[in-house]
Amino acid sequence: MKVLKFFRSNIVLTVSMVLALCSMFFVVPSADYLDYIDFRTLALLFSLMCVVGGLNGQGIFRRLALLLVGRSGNTRKVSLMLILLCFFSSMLITNDVALITFVPFTVMTFTMCNCKKDIVLLVTLETVAANLGSMATPVGNPQNLYLYNFFTMEMGEFLFAVLPYAALSLVLLLVSVFMIRSQSMVLPDMEISKSNKIKVAVYVALFILTLLCVLRLIPAWVVFAVTLVVSLILDVKVVLKVDYSLLLTFVFLFVFIGNLGNIKVVYDFLQSVVKGNELLVGVLASQVFSNVPTAVLLSGFTTNASALLTAVNLGGLGTVIASMASLISLNAVGSQVNKARYLGVFTAVNVVFLLANILLYLIIS
Helix, strand or coil, X not given: CHHHHHHHHCHHHHHHHHXXXXXXXXXXXXXXXXXXXXXXXXXXXXXXXXXXXXXXXXXXXXXXXXXXXXXXXXXXXXXXXXXXXHHHHHHHHCHHHHHXXXXXXXHHHHHHCCCHHHHHHHHHHXXXXXXXXXXXXXXXXXXXXXXXXXXXXXXXXXXXXHHHHHHHHHHHHHHHHHHCCCXXXXXXXXXXXXXXXXXXXXXXXXXXXXXXXXXXXXXXXXXXXXXXXXXXXXXHHHHHCCCHHHHXXXXXXXXXXXXXXXCHHHHHHHHHHHCCCHHHHHHHHHHHHCHHHHHHHHHCCCCCHHHHHHHHHHCCCCCCCCCCHHHHHHHHHHHHCCHHHHHHHXXXXXXXXXXHHHHHHHHHC
């Protein structure tokens, strides 16, 4: 029963596993399967999740939120700070962690301040901010890290592909804040456990080490080994809380794509569909499969890294499953809001941001 419950709650993992298993009927399993797997990406993802998880466990990000938001102000000012916090922090701590940290904080503070009417729109904008802010760096989200490594992209090429859309999105977010009421509010006192300065310093050092690896200055296996050993010594719970379902999803998708690449008829067909249509296919596929699996699925059928990178990042806009990080926000609002109203506002705002960014793509491409 527990196994079934696990797979039901991790539908993307389940689907990727089924696809991988089905592909094995066409390509007999062998040692060649190991060549499919991008161990560098997996090592970096694991290291990044450990480091950010460790820093989050020390209350660093919530303390930052309290510092920036302040003790008093108005709903619009506080909303602006929270949206900007999600946008810029996601560039380093990933969109998932930004939403895990700041959305529950938002729901709690606005509920305690009797400002529940603002929660739906604010959490929606925070989610958009985290999904679009995270596109600006290779470590901002899993699909960026994967594509940056898979295509061995240069930093200049990467930034040129994403910064125009991140900039436009920031402007749209700043304008959207004016849709939130300006009502006086005073934040309640919140107790946050003290941070262990030594642990924080070590995790920061590990984060810098991970960034150096992303820039290809340090081997991935070194960063993985150091991060694993240090994390086990500092706090074994950090290692246990790593999102292993995401890592397994990548492994299954690597196997599936690797096998498709060895079935010539299928490979030729998919390449003809994807090549030259990266934006359209990437955005549409993300609405159904979410953007992380879409990035892996399409990467084997195009050589246009920039177009695919842009496509899967913009593809995170739209439906609530277009970016799996968006589900974090949906779960976090819980019973505090009407779910139907939240999904309606969420979809409407996402569509506006998506259309605006697609228009920009058509103008500059």
